[in-house]
Amino acid sequence: MIDETLLADLLRHRPDAAAAAQLAPGLAQRHPDVDVGGLVTRTLLEALDEVWERGWQPADVAHTARREALAGSVPLAVALIAEHARRTDAARRAPESWVDQLRELDALGPGDAAVVAAWQRSARRSPTEAWRIALELLGVLRGASRIEVLVPPPSRWGAARVRDAVAAPSDDRALRRIRGLLAKAESTEFPDEAEALTAKAQELMTRHAVDVALLGAGSVPGAPGVAVGTRRVHVADPYVRAKMQLLGAVAEANDVRLVWYQGLGIANLVGVRADLDAVELLFTSLLLQVSQALTAAEREAGRRSASRTFRRAFLLGYAQRVGERLRRARESATARAAAEREVDLLPVLRSRQEAVETAVAELFPRVRASRSRASVDAGGWYAGRAAAERADVGSRQAPLR
Numbered sequence: 001m002i003d004e005t006l007l008a009d010l011l012r013h014r015p016d017a018a019a020a021a022q023l024a025p026g027l028a029q030r031h032p033d034v035d036v037g038g039l040v041t042r043t044l045l046e047a048l049d050e051v052w053e054r055g056w057q058p059a060d061v062a063h064t065a066r067r068e069a070l071a072g073s074v075p076l077a078v079a080l081i082a083e084h085a086r087r088t089d090a091a092r093r094a095p096e097s098w099v100d101q102l103r104e105l106d107a108l109g110p111g112d113a114a115v116v117a118a119w120q121r122s123a124r125r126s127p128t129e130a131w132r133i134a135l136e137l138l139g140v141l142r143g144a145s146r147i148e149v150l151v152p153p154p155s156r157w158g159a160a161r162v163r164d165a166v167a168a169p170s171d172d173r174a175l176r177r178i179r180g181l182l183a184k185a186e187s188t189e190f191p192d193e194a195e196a197l198t199a200k201a202q203e204l205m206t207r208h209a210v211d212v213a214l215l216g217a218g219s220v221p222g223a224p225g226v227a228v229g230t231r232r233v234h235v236a237d238p239y240v241r242a243k244m245q246l247l248g249a250v251a252e253a254n255d256v257r258l259v260w261y262q263g264l265g266i267a268n269l270v271g272v273r274a275d276l277d278a279v280e281l282l283f284t285s286l287l288l289q290v291s292q293a294l295t296a297a298e299r300e301a302g303r304r305s306a307s308r309t310f311r312r313a314f315l316l317g318y319a320q321r322v323g324e325r326l327r328r329a330r331e332s333a334t335a336r337a338a339a340e341r342e343v344d345l346l347p348v349l350r351s352r353q354e355a356v357e358t359a360v361a362e363l364f365p366r367v368r369a370s371r372s373r374a375s376v377d378a379g380g381w382y383a384g385r386a387a388a389e390r391a392d393v394g395s396r397q398a399p400l401r
Contacts, residue, residue: 028127249323
């Protein structure tokens with residue numbers, strides 16, 4: 001057997017995919033159980049600790065494992081995150097957004113302290129496969145770049161505390177209604193029904209955002225101030241840049257700023273919570289709509305549409321036109337809400353925008369604007385804009401001119 005000291009020295013390095021594939025067979029022959037004395041588990045958990053200090057959050061790690069490593073590394077990454085959460089008592093010590101991510105990843109269970117060994121058994125991985133996946137995941141964690149710390153990492157958590165177990169507030173109930181409407185809009189086969197459902201969802205989004213704006217402005221006695229928050233959205237391949245353009249269009253129309261990391265598929269949204277919720281919900285819905293629209297456009301365009309340039313241009317054209325429609329729709333909905341309440345919302349909204357800009361400058365001092373200058377396929381571009389005319393963005397009015 002290979003000496004454990006030599007193995008520990010090997011695990012100090014940052015193996016890439018090629019190195020992992022080269023080393024795996026030899027390691028598998030010597031250690032078919034992979035997790036020698038728990039050494040591999042300890043090494044991966046230490047790498048995870050380092051990742052948290054570099055600004056990463058649980059959902060970021062799962063996204064990157066899915067994007068950069070083998071598909072089989074995602075269950076291992078989630079199992080490691082769950083074990084780390086257990087050891088740090090994250091359920092009682094971590095910030096709410098961190099716990100929410102753990103919950104979404106199903107990483108709040110009891111777990112197994114021997115993470116790698118338990119994963120190898122449950123996933124029925126051969127020793128060679130298990131070593132390759134473990135080494136490649138280690139390389140991904142070790143190679144994770146430093147990004148902005150938006151949520152305090154485990155080293156900054158305080159003592160355990162009892163979390164508030166009261167019922168969800170009214171704004172969460174409103175968001176559940178919006179999610180339900182959008183889910184129905186995405187699943188229906190009838191365009192008219194989808195239009196009505198999404199229009200209702202957009203109306204609820206706008207009214208919810210206006211109510212929060214009025215609360216933050218102190219229009220309701222004893223109302224708390226509205227704080228600017230952050231959220232990360234993960235965009236999957238392919239065509240990440242084009243999808244980011246769509247997310248940016250939705251964000252801009254809802255007074256949210258977007259900062260994204262090229263090469264990672266990770267976007268940071270900065271804005272008021274109600275607006276962040278609206279952006280995330282609408283972006284998810286529009287991604288499903290544009291996927292369906294692209295499939296239909298490819299059928300109509302024939303074989304020439306099967307190229308990456310056509311699809312990328314379609315997404316870019318779609319994003320631009322949706323952004324135009326969303327800005328018009330929000331302006332109209334805000335004006336109607338202000339008229340109904342007989343309140344001038346412009347000063348309130350302006351102060352919120354200033355607060356968002358201030359937060360962006362503080363959180364991302366090195367951010368710089370970027371624009372795509374690459375040429376695009378004209379057929380795909382105009383097909384995308386045409387599809388955006390038919391997209392459900394929440395307006396009951398005729399398509400905007």
